[in-house]
Amino acid sequence: MSGYAGDRTTGFASPAADDIEGPIDLSEALDLRRPSRYPVRVSGATFAARGILPDDVLVVDTSVTAVHGSLVVASVAGRSMLAELRKTGRRWHLHSGDGCRPPVEVAESSDVEIWAAVTGVVRLVV
């Protein structure tokens, strides 16, 4: 059975026994247990130039206040979308990753609402 971490050796006492730290826990590093953290899968390629590829897993946070230039996950007409948030004058708009779509204003009237701000991205390459 496992449980051996470099400490409890049977013959010679492990000189490292007082310095056991355990393996790195990415869930902890990404702070995924925080109640405001959610993983979100990317479907689409318009943010490739910003380094976000299809199938990447975003770590998003619903408690972070998005600012000008933040990447956000927002609901746009009933769909969840990754977009860039920009401020023009007093108004906030969602901008597309590749400039192919016109910006939309963040407003209840246009059914656009920010869901969370992106705080990290995880990619498994194999």
Added chain:
Amino acid sequence: MPVFGLIDANSFYCSCQRAFDPALKRRPVVVLSNNDGCAIARTKEAKALGIKMGDAWHLIRKDRKLAGVEWLSSNYPLYADMSRRVFEVLTDLVPRVEPYSIDEMFLDLSGINDLESLCVKLRQDVSQITKIPTCVGWGPTKTIAKLANAIAKDRPELEGVCDLTGAGARERYYRNLDVGEVWGIGRRSVEKLHASNIRTISHYVDADEKLIRAISGILGERIQSELRGDSCLRLSDMAPQRQGVSCTRSFGRPITEPEEMREAVCGFATRAAEKLRGEGLEGGHIAVFIQTSPHARQWGWYSGQRALSIPATNDTLVMVRHATRLLREIWRPGYRYIKAGVHLTDLSPDGAQASLLEPRNMAAESAMRAMDEINQRYGKQVLRPASIGVNRNWSPRQNMLSPRYTTKLAEIMVAGTF
């Protein structure tokens, strides 16, 4: 003076679904019970269409009026994780939180100056972080907090909060609310109270203690004190120790073959034993039941139950053996069974019942530990007794199950790119 709060999620299961699917934002949503049986959670749009708690889905699904309703199977892994998130948001702002049920939590608000702004902030934070709308009520006792919460929920003009710390505020509501609105006063007590002309909460609060005790016992008297503002119920941090552990299911289709029923019942015994080990408990009594549908009596109706006292254990293989034996005694061929279950009771802490006459089976214990560890790491029931079988096509119907957005990497929320 202590102050208790109660925060309660609005249509919790539906709100969890909406949190991850913006297409549901304005649509009527209904979540169905295990096996897609009946409505157990409804958004206000669904309530407005006349859908009631407990409405059988197979009776109303074809109703033309309800064509726009989103019906969903219950997704308990999601609801449990969202409940955890709500709890953690609250513990950031309030010193003590008691998770009373999956969708309501008692709060210790004693010694806080500006209760109103704190409670408004609680609602805002929970809503922003978990996307779950809530209502908060507070007062000097748990019973009053619970009532305040119900008032906040019923009256939109209160904007989700209700303060019943003041005797004057309480009086106003007490005069107009029926005793049946009070937490803990059951339907039968209500009938008796009404018969004695105790109709409103005011009547109840002002009634003679001896009369209340005669009608609804010592619990009723305690409720009366609580309603008067004398706190009798404290905040408990954890659930009291369980009286029993159960695993029961309705089947997706009737079971008629003994072999299939044996697999199902062994599966329940396995899960129940795993729950015991998870809580460091052992069971000294096992009961098994099987039953046919009360709604399809044309096929014949039968319900069998048999129980047995056993040396306390939480060993899966031992439980499976007992369960199999009990099932053999109650099995009657020729029936269409739709439900079965295993109950374990007489619980005691792990190892407390060890005796010299029955030495502990160390090998079995470490086998169970290894099994739990492997299942935890590689997924539910990767390792299981062979008696559970492999196919399990009697599994409950969950035909409208949404993804487990927060607990399974393969099912997380998907965002397009704008």
